[in-house]
Each structure stands twice: as structure tokens, then as C-alpha cells.
Amino acid sequence: MADPMRIRAQASGDKATVRVLMSHEMESGQRKDANGKIVPAWFIQEVTALHNEKTVMTAEWGPAVAKNPFLQFSVKGAKAGDKITILWKDNKGDSRKDEATVT
């Protein structure tokens, strides 16, 4: 299973800023290994963000996103104590779900 994400969510005013670090190789499928063989593409395809169980964002990602990606976005109306959940799914079918509380 994949390593956990680091999620920080901070409320200020009428919105909360969410910062997410994901642990993923994000292989582009363009690189070759020491034997000259192409390293198969392996990347996060789908990212979903939930605010108190309600989907607030979905994103489709491709192989151009960097290794160990960092994602930042703001959620309108989120206050301290609310729950932010992030889900990702990669092209090999692996997935990860982590939660954080808005502070």
C-alpha cells in the first residue's frame, strides 16, 4: 500500500487553505532504466477532495506532474473543526485516502 499523505488545512476568514503532500513515484513512462528498457508509466490519475463527506473538487492528473506532488487549494465556507478528506487513485489501481481536520 502507498505511504500516507500529509494534509494541512488552515481556516482564515470564510475559507480554508488546504495543502497536501502525496507520496508517489509519478513515473512519466518516458524514462529508461539502466538496461535501456522503458520504465512503465505510473502516476496518479484521479484526485478527489471532500469537505465533510461532500465532494468539492475532482482533478484528473497525468504523467507530467512531479514526483511526490504538492497540491494546494482553498475551500470556501470551511471552518475550524471541519473534516477534509483527500483521495487519489493511480493508473495501476492503487489508491490512498487520508483525512485532516481544519485548524
Added chain:
Amino acid sequence: MKRLTAIAAFGGCLLALPALAQKTASQGIDEYRAMLQDGNPAELFEAKGEDLWKQKRGPKNASLEKCDLGKGPGVVKGAFVELPRFFADTQKVQDLESRLLTCMATLQGFNADEIAKTPFGKGEQNNVTALATWISAESKGMRFNLSQDHASEKVFYEVGKRLFFQRGGPHDFSCASCHGEEGKRIRLQDLPMLTKNPGDGVGFAAWPAYRVSNGQMWGMQQRLNDCYRQQRFPYPGFASDVTIALGVYLGVNAKGAASVAPAIKR
């Protein structure tokens, strides 16, 4: 669905953004680093390291929670800024990574020689790096204060100093060729002068660090190994006396400098 702005970090794009008018290259790099600072992937390795410390692993199915990093069994906070140091149980001067090997061998039953021979970035080496990352993070902001009380520690300092100035290899390089003067750089990276205290969070006080360019987490052992690679020297052994002696030299010179490890590098 609400409209939200999402910013994903696309490796190369960031470099192209800052306009370099009236700005030196190193200022541009500093800005680039500042942008990366918020969201240092080293945090992922920290989390992994903390988990590994508490997890029961190895042939003896034990955790590392009784590991003595120099401040007593299980004491992690503040240990990093006092390493390398002399350990009475092994009768050796050890740095963080060699000490971790000792603990993994004695407490968990791993074969330390085998781990030392494993190339960086493979198998248990990744775990040693993650552990070192977490342990260094527990001392973030604290100031380096290496002991020079034991005779062996003094010997290691002197040996480290000799190694630092020892020239050789096809380029006739020493560590001091690059790190013995102010204002030197390699490509766009400023090189710290390491024969004196280079200041807070520079040189010895900045490793382990996450390297954005290759997405790898490097401990001090790998940092030194790569310096030797750039000098076209044969690689020093992992956790060998050579690397530890250099660590003592750099660490003692950095006395009083605040640690920023785990840092983020280009």
C-alpha cells in the same frame, strides 16, 4: 460543485516563472527554494521514519525505541545536533547513520554489513534514510554542539581535517578545492566554506535533505559519497571511518549553527 483554484507543482514550470531582471542567479534560486519550502516532501520521509522507529521489525521483531543515540535509550530530541560522537558500548565514534545500523543490528537483528553494502535508494538503505530524516527533524532549530571530550573524538576531528585537505584522483581535487574559500559555486549552487562555521542551516546543518531535481532524500552519508563521486575518487564505504571522520570535522566546525534539517535542495 464549487469552483476552486488548484495549484499542482509541475517540476520544470517553477524554474521558468521568476523574471530574472536585475536579479542575480542565486537570488532567483533562493526564490525558487522559498516557493518549494512550503510543502517539503522531506515531511513524507519524516512520517515514514517515525513509523519505522516505533514499528516492530527485523528477525528479532523489535522496535528501535530503546536505541541509544547518545542521550540515553530512546531519547531522540537533541540527539542529532550532538552526532557524530563516541559511544562506549561499541567503543567507536559513530554518526547518525552508523549508529542506526548498530541499533538495527543489536535490537532488531538486521545484518549491519549487508545494509552498509546495499546501494543508496535500495531496500533497507531507504529505511535508514527515512529514520535519519525523522531523527534530524526532531532536533530542527537546535544548535550543533559536538563533544570533543573523548580522545577518539579528537583523533577523528584531526583525521577528518586531513581528509578534507587531501588531494587526489584524476582531477587532483580535495574537499577544500570547492569548500575552502568563500563565494565558490558549482554550476548555480553556492558552495559553503566548510573550514569554519558556515552559519545556520548551511553545510553540515542542512542534511538530510530532499533533492527536488531527482526526487530523492539524501542523508549525510550519501552527501559525502556524492562529493567523492564528483572528485572522481572511489566511493567511501557506507558508515566507514572516513565518512564519520569528515562528519566530525564538519560537525565540530559547525558548532553553534542551527540545524534546518531536513532541508530542501534544488
